[in-house]
Amino acid sequence: MRISTTQIYAEANRNMMEGQTKLAEIQNKISSGKNFTTLADDPVGANQVVNLKRELAQFEVFQTNINSTRRRLELEESTIDSLNIAVTRAQELLLQVKNGTLTDADRNSISYELEELVGYAASLMNTRDAKGEYIFSGSKGTTQTYQLNGDGSYTYQGDDTSKQIQVGSSQYLESTDTGRYLFESIPSVLELTTLGGGDNPLLAGALSEVNVLDQDAFDNFMRTTGDLKLSVARIDDGGVTDGLVYSVLDSTGNPVRAADGTPLENISYTDLDTSPNTLEVAVDGATLTMLLPNNAALKDEPNFIQSPEGTAVVNSINVMDIERMQEQFAAFDSLTLVVSGGSYELRDGGDAVVNDINGALVSGSFTAGDTIEAVFDGWTYSFSPDASVSNLTLALDPATVLPGLRVIGGEDTLISDVRIASADSVTESFSTAMLGDGTNPGLGDLKLDIVYDEVAGYQWSLNDGQGNPLGAGGYQDPSIGALTASEDINLSAVTDLVTPIEGSFSLELNGQESGSITLAGPYTDADALVGDIQSQIDLDSVLGGEITVSYTAGEGLMFTSVNDTDEIQFASVDQSIADNLGISSNQVTITNINGVEIDLTLPLDQQSEEITLAYVPPAEVTLRLKQDKTNLLNSMQDAVEAIRTLSSTDAEERLELSDVLTATLEGLSVVQERFSQSVAGMGARLNAMESAEFSNLDFKLLTEGTLSAVEDLDYAAAATELSKRQLALEAAYASFAKIQGLSLFNYIN
Template sequence: MRISTAQFYESSAANYQKNFANVVKSSEEASSLVRVNTAADDPVGASRLLQLGQQASMLDQYEANSTTIKATLGATEAVMTSITNVLQRAKELAIGAGNAGYTDADRRANASELGQIEEQLQSLMNSKDENGKYIFAGSKGDTVPFTRNDDGTYSYNGDQVTLDLAIGDNMSMATNSTGWEVFQQAINTSRSEVTRTAPVVDDGRVVLSNGQVSSSLTYNSKFRSGEPYTVDFVSGTQLQITDSGGNDVTAEASQGGAFNPATAAGQTVSFRGVDLTLNINLAAGDTAAAVLPGHSFTLAAKPDTFTATRSPGNPTATQVTGSSITNPVAYHASFPTGSAVMKFTSATAFDLYAAPLTANSKIVSSGTVAAGVATASGVSFNLAGTPAAGDQFSVAVNTHETQNILDTVSQLKTALNTPINGNPILQQKFQAALDSGIGNLASGSDQLSSALSSVGGRGSALDTQVDTNQSLVLANTQTQSAIRDSDPAEVMTRLTLQQTMLQASQLAFSKIAQLGLFNKV
């Protein structure tokens, strides 16, 4: 077969260039030990490397999120532990104040320390993290979570939103614990109340405490369904309890409503999840049979109360000075649970919304103002001043089912500051208030312990997920290396072969070039 000189040179050059390119590529691979630099090197491997790279980026983000959560959980745990220690001291002071040998001065000394504890608790509950955000404010990190109202109670200004971060492909974790969950949801053991109805003038013979809820389950399922109850003393050793329907339910009380006026132990009455303390104060010459019949009390759950706060941008200085439920049926039917917003449209009319108020909020009910009283959905608000269109008030609803530990400490402080020396009736009321405070401190501590356990549980789960992520990082790195990196022995063997082929093509070119006709002339 004959080939032209041009064809020979072109074929030889193409073969040389191919071999030279192979040598260059293998040399670069031998130098970097990277097999896949572009998709053309290995289409399937390049696609797999892209997926692994995306996974590696996500794992890096998971690691950053885990670091953030670990720091936040650590700060939260430290603050909660400090609060636990402070509450323990408050309980010690409360229990000590019940000492029969304490004087009013001794109790005031305890009250003074409780005041310091109250301030310390508020400071801890308003703690900030390393970024300057309030730890217990939920998603409202720039808002002070707990503030003191004008009436001495406390309000939670944060929300119930947890800030979740992804720490795995199908796992997210809350970075924070809201103040609502940790401090606002402690069960209030003192959410029933007793009101004397007879005699009209208190003769001091009978003191019946507001009661302590000993079983929330029984209280919610039985007590609430029959309130208000009437407690009548029908003899010197027997009381009768009737529910709101007039049914005699005395059989459900401890000892069937019987009591012993001669002993303190015999004057405790338990009824539908509520423990009541009965104090009989007989004067000289009195007999229980003669003076106790005719005494009557009403027993019911504490009615909901409201705390109204004016918005800072109100056009007037009008304030809400008081509130009360004037129509229970309308209240339970339509008033927003939790919190509401009053928005005045004029000096005599306003609309009621469920909080928070947004552009899409719908009016719950409309109210009117008459003689300085604004009424809507069965609740009346006393106004100091004349409102104007644009005035807004935030209304927090307190159902008394739960109680903030700050309110508990504040109430205890008030009870300890009240003089009771030499007055048996005041002493009995103080003891009831003290029992209430100790019970609510225990409830608040239990709620805090539950929240602290939640933080610990999240920390443990986070550690496990971090270990899992680290294993995935290692596997990802190894898999990428197996696809992308070269085998040094294989690369060097291939390079040697390609260099030999390049040398052979050079030698072949020189030999064949000598066979041309011009070399024979």
């Protein structure tokens, strides 16, 4: 190894420069008092300092929020104290007015002081803080809390959202209470709201009045019952005219009980000549006044409106199927008989001549006295054209509403349709069958039970409320690739010449329903039946070329898809052929309920279920009792107006004034209770703020200590380090002094 003189000098110089740099660093730290003066000195420490200073800044914000909230709460407390004094004075004045010894002039004088109190209270309720924000307007601090209207009433313009102020890292407090909470708490007049019945104007105003006798008892009654469902139905009770019954059910579908314990279900009421019929029903704590339709007004059968009225052109309208008639009349919109000379035409709402059930135009010639019968789908219309009446319009009364069924506690889509499929008071027959007639109990709620088995598929049964069977059957899950009927064909029915098999069914392929496959026997054998089915399948737009049908004795019909991944099921099956062919679907029609047909779409969820079907009366409405709130100012202003306008010399007005004053005094007591609750809440919030303040201070001191430990210099350690670095530098100087005169040439001989 070789060491040159230059290397020796360079190393000595480097040692001196390094010592000077280190000495300068420690001197800078001592002069600044910080552990580091640049980010490069300690990146980790610098990051800690930034985070700790941010925490300290948050504590400053929390303290500012606490101070601001404390001032707002103190202002609110002071304002409420002043309001409480004003309300107490108002109560004293109202009690003086209730004193029967005062004259109208005395009471009028008191009303002026009471009116001044209203204005004073309004100014207090519009109090603003140091920032100019209204303290009782909630989150809408820049909006005036109460606005005086042109009619002398006051409207709250704030909202019900209190400002949430952050006073800790995860602690928020309400800075003030809202005016809605403090001043909008006085109960107003009890009102009735109709939730249903828009399509049934007969019951739109059915509950006209509620007379509360015991507020606590009535409140408990309404909490127990919830929304009320009022219904009216016509039943055949064996009399000359049909009987009328009403029911009042609670929100769970159970009958409401009257004050004497009588369940309000199918209660008969008198059919008057005028409609509505006024009835009073006593319930717990109140009397309900109901306006119910009479027999003539309850339109649960087809009702036609003729214009011009009073003409005798229409001889009769015979309805065989109400639903089909309604559907067709909806398509017609209206019917107008146009007569010109000796010819007639029956036109629809679009002024087109209509077709009868056979497709023939309803038009032709006539002579005086002729009776024309037009046969439509589900109904017939007989009329005698009269040359003196050139235009006669017939419309279906839109108020006509038919009874039906609904699912309780399940999906209404289970019921595909409820058809009133017969004429001649069938609606009364259906209502009577479901509700009873006073002697017979009626069917009641229908119970539909569905039992599922992976092998056997679904079995269903429908029973009435007493457990008597109304129908039963089975159906299968959709099949993949091939669909097999559950039983063998009844060959005797297929080949029976006396009562040949007749009916139709349809299939569903991958969610698409086919057209109707109609059977019209008799068939010579099963092969002839299969051939007829296959020929119709081949012509069907959904099934053609996709499905083949075959029959195996002992197994039944099989429908096979050319694609073994296709999903096939029976979509609809007429009951007249279902048993004979051994096929069934989840589309079920119940036919034996007094001329009414119920179409059910039974579920395919592979679950056993119990479903309740309940009667829907033709006239039904849901009612909700509500009691809005008024504010302190309006309540006091109403009392002022009553004092000035109601005379003490008139017995009825004196009683009305007493009621107003009593209600106002009760309302003021409610407001004072809110004041007490608010003051208690403010005390709790002030205590919470004080606790948060102490906690923030503790955390602040801890954070400041941590910041000092990271950022501030330890002077004792720094002084020791300074001495060490000075000594090292002096040693470097001394070493350099000794070697600077040396040369390797001095050692060369």
